Amino acid sequence: MERLEVSELNFYFGFTQILKDINFVLNSNEIISIVGPSGGGKTTLLKLCAGLLDVTEGSIKNSFGSSAFAFQDARLLPWKTVIENIMLPIIAKNDYNKAYDEACSIALRFGLEAKDFTKYPKDLSGGMKQRVNFARALITKPKLLFLDEPFSALDIGLKRELQDFVLDSSYESGTSVLFITHDLMEAIRLSDKILLLKSDPGEILKSYEITTPKNQRDDEFVFAKTKEFLDDRDVINTFEIKVR
Numbered sequence: 001m002e003r004l005e006v007s008e009l010n011f012y013f014g015f016t017q018i019l020k021d022i023n024f025v026l027n028s029n030e031i032i033s034i035v036g037p038s039g040g041g042k043t044t045l046l047k048l049c050a051g052l053l054d055v056t057e058g059s060i061k062n063s064f065g066s067s068a069f070a071f072q073d074a075r076l077l078p079w080k081t082v083i084e085n086i087m088l089p090i091i092a093k094n095d096y097n098k099a100y101d102e103a104c105s106i107a108l109r110f111g112l113e114a115k116d117f118t119k120y121p122k123d124l125s126g127g128m129k130q131r132v133n134f135a136r137a138l139i140t141k142p143k144l145l146f147l148d149e150p151f152s153a154l155d156i157g158l159k160r161e162l163q164d165f166v167l168d169s170s171y172e173s174g175t176s177v178l179f180i181t182h183d184l185m186e187a188i189r190l191s192d193k194i195l196l197l198k199s200d201p202g203e204i205l206k207s208y209e210i211t212t213p214k215n216q217r218d219d220e221f222v223f224a225k226t227k228e229f230l231d232d233r234d235v236i237n238t239f240e241i242k243v244r
């Protein structure tokens with residue numbers, strides 16, 4: 001079975017320890033969220049998992065057949081149009097027209113309109129850029145998707161919509177997701193498992209499983225679960241939440 005296995009991982013920038021003894025397994029069809037305060041090492045952990053940084057202590061074994069990532073800043077190529085950006089990951093392996101058609105169809109699914117297809121990134125709103133960013137990540141139908149706070153700058157409506165795309169692609173294509181967020185409610189809505197990462201150094205303090213089916217997690221469920229989390233002293237301490 002495909003899985004991502006992180007074992008006894010330590011990581012340093014210079015002499016500063018950023019990550020300490022990280023252990024977890026992401027199985028096929030799972031969504032795992034890593035939540036924690038800013039500066040806690042979440043992005044560093046994701047980059048290590050995605051192979052964008054070299055592991056120096058411990059190990060990361062990834063047996064997923066394919067992967068893709070989307071970061072908080074959309075990182076689109078400014079000299080390419082919406083459709084050209086989206087088709088980028090599949091252009092080498094496909095005939096141009098086929099790649100173009102696929103990019104158009106996924107763009108429409110992601111709520112972009114035909115009149116936007118030939119626009120350049122400078123002419124797009126933040127929300128549209130994120131749609132392009134997502135469409136580009138999902139066009140390859142990756143088995144494993146790395147997401148680094150992709151929704152944090154978005155308004156609540158678009159956030160919901162893109163969260164639903166993540167859930168849909170996890171149902172439809174069996175995409176597994178390693179999802180980074182500092183939004184506890186977002187994590188509760190999307191994840192099978194939530195890892196709580198504290199900072200200085202980044203260390204997994206707790207792991208929570210959420211077994212309620214995702215299509216049954218309405219607002220009421222999410223609010224109740226969030227309250228349950230916030231009653232946990234470790235969560236309060238990790239986020240340095242002030243409780244009167």
Ligand SMILES: Nc1ncnc2c1ncn2[C@@H]1O[C@H](COP(=O)(O)OP(=O)(O)O)[C@@H](O)[C@H]1O
Pocket residue numbers: 013018036037038039040041042043044045
């Ligand atoms: N390239 C780098 N060189 C040195 N320090 C870095 C580098 N990237 C990140 N850091 C530091 O590592 C720590 C964790 O950063 P990061 O992984 O971005 O945290 P998070 O994503 O949780 O906000 C921070 O203190 C940050 O300043």
Ligand SMILES: [Mg+2]
Pocket residue numbers: 042043044
């Ligand atoms: Mg980060």
